[in-house]
Amino acid sequence: MVVTKSWRNGPDRECLDLRLDEPAGGGKASGIGILAFEAAATMCRLASLHRSLSDTENLKLRSDTMRSRGVAYLNSTDQALLLRLACAEFIADLDRAAAAVSRLAFRCQGGLAQGFDRVYTDLKAGSAYPDRLGLSVKGVxxxxxxxERRVAATARLYEEMEVLAMLEASNRKWDRYSGPIPLQKPSKAETVKLELKSQRQKVLQLKEKSLWNQSYDMAVCLMAEAVCAVFARICTVFGPFVPGLPPVLVSRGTSRATVVPAPCKLRLYPRFPAKHSSGPLERPVVDNVIITNSCPIFSSTKESEPKHWSRLLQPAPHTVGGAGLALRYANAIALAEKVLMTRSNSSEPEKGEAAAREELYEMLPAGLRAMVRSKLRDCWKQRGPKDGRMAQGWKEAVERILAWLGPVANDTIQWHEEQHMDRRQRFDRRPRVLMLQTLHFSDREKTEAAIVEVLVGLSCVCWYEERRRGSSRFPCKT
Known part of the structure; x- marks a missing residue:
């Protein structure tokens, strides 16, 4: 990973310098205060991006994620295209972090407030400066x-402030309803007051360790350097495969990287070490599945250099995400997995299985329900699950499909949860799920066909089991 050191020989050097400036008047800069939680969330996003772009995660992306059976069958086998999609999402995520840094930068007392927007724009355009910008791997x-230490302290501060708010509410309640005659033993009100005093002291200590009492200049400077470092890392990882990124030079001897402006003809990209290489970009072989490029999300020609990265993340109309059904289908697949697991782990189904199957059926769009009913009628007319061996065959078929369809559905649900985090969850610094792992770019026709097969097979298994037990709910609806 790389980090900026200084800006040299550029226009308006005092406005573009990322080093910490002294506040006007020589006084001590005021603390961030309540905006510490927004700053911590931004730092957390940058730390998550930093981890996602590590050699380990890059190897996992190229060797496991993009070669998984669900992504290959439903999304695409063109790994260069998938790399462009991953790059677009990383840059879009970095843009949101940079926007948050810009909002905080306007409260700074130094010159960074007037310079960060321009620095980031020029950095993305590859024309920040005519000379080179030095970057250090160890510094970042x-x-x-x-x-991360500041984020951890701020996250703990948030939790302790919630406890403090509850104690203050309890204290106000006891002050309002306490009786006029004092008791001999310590009352509940006195206990609450002691806890409140101790909690206030704990919150004050955490404010010193967290971002609460830190100056805007310190926090913004730290985040601005991280933004530039993460962008340089994106260029290093995706530069050989994604047009439109400025080249990055890496010196082997000093472990330093340099961002070079676009007009420069020298384009030298670092090679991945052998121990981190994922092998050639080739089409994976998927058992029992015919692999095709199901949805060309965007052109992979070098002539079409992307200028607006967010546009690349818009799914096509023929995809599940383009129809607005990604989360709905993901929940249906996850519920089907739950029903199958319930039948596999117990000889007798749980009491709530019928309600779960009814919920699963109601979750489907009208068109998909009609497809399931039609295929079930054909299945029952032709043969139906007459014996246990045929029912076992249906069950094994459903398990094979869910082995590659289930992970994509679960990643879709997790992706949506990460996009709509509450403040406490936003302090999670782990790498996040990418859109290419989800159903957003999945071919709608293939996805619906797989869901129909799962539901029909699951229904036939239920049909046989209930017939064997003489259930009054025969035949089952789904």
Whole structure:
């Protein structure tokens, strides 16, 4: 990973310098205060991006994620295209972090407020400066660890402030309803007051350790350097495969990287070490599945260099995400997995299975319900699950489909949860799910066909089991 050191020989050097400036008047800069939680969420996003772009995660992306059976069958086998999609999402996520840094930068007392927007825009355009910008691998690791410590302290401060708010509410309640005659033993009100005093002291200590009492200049400077470092890392990882990124030069001897402006003809990209290589970009072989490029999300020609990265993340109309059904289908698949697991782990189904199957059926769009009913009628007319061997065959078929369809559905649900986090969850610094792992770019026709097969097979298994037990709910609806 890389981090900025200084800006040299550029226009308006005092406005573009990322080093910490002294506040006007020589006084001490005021603390961030309540905006510490927004700053911590931004730092957390940058730390998550930093981890997602590590050599380990890059190897996992190229070797496991993009070669998984669900992504290959439903999305695409063109790995260069999938790399462009991953790059677009990383840059879009970095843009949101940079926007948050810009909002906080306007409260700074130094010159960074007037310079960060221009720095980031020029950096993305590859024309920041006519000379080189020095970057250090060790420096960014040090700053990322520093940010993570601040985020951890701020997250704990948030939790303790919630406890403090509850104690203050309880104290106001006891002050309002306490009786006029004092008791001999310590009352509940006195206990609450002691806890409140101790909690206030704990919150004050955490404010000193967290971002609450830190200056805007310190926090913004730290985040601005991280933004530039993460962008340089994106260029290093995706530069060989994604047009439109400025080239990055890496010096082997000093472990330093340099961002070079676009007009420069020298384009030298770092090679991945052998121990981190994922092999050639080739089409994976998927058992029992015919692999095709199901949805060309965007052109992979070098002539079409993307200028608006967010547009690349818009799914096509023929995809599940383009129809607005990604989360709905993901929940249906996850519920089907739950029903199958219930039948596999117990000889007798749970009492709530009928309600779960009814919920699963109501979750489907009208068109998909009609497809399931039609295929079930054909199945029952032709043969139906007459014996246990045929029912076992249906069950094994459903398990094979869910083995590659289930992970994509679960990643879709997790992706939506990560996009709509509450403040406490936003302090999670782990790498996040990418859109290419989800149903957003999945071919709608293939996805619906797989869901129909799962539901028909699951219904036939239920049909046989209930017939064997002489259930009054025969035949089952789904």
């Amino acid at each position: 690791e040090k700053r990322m660890k520093r940010m």
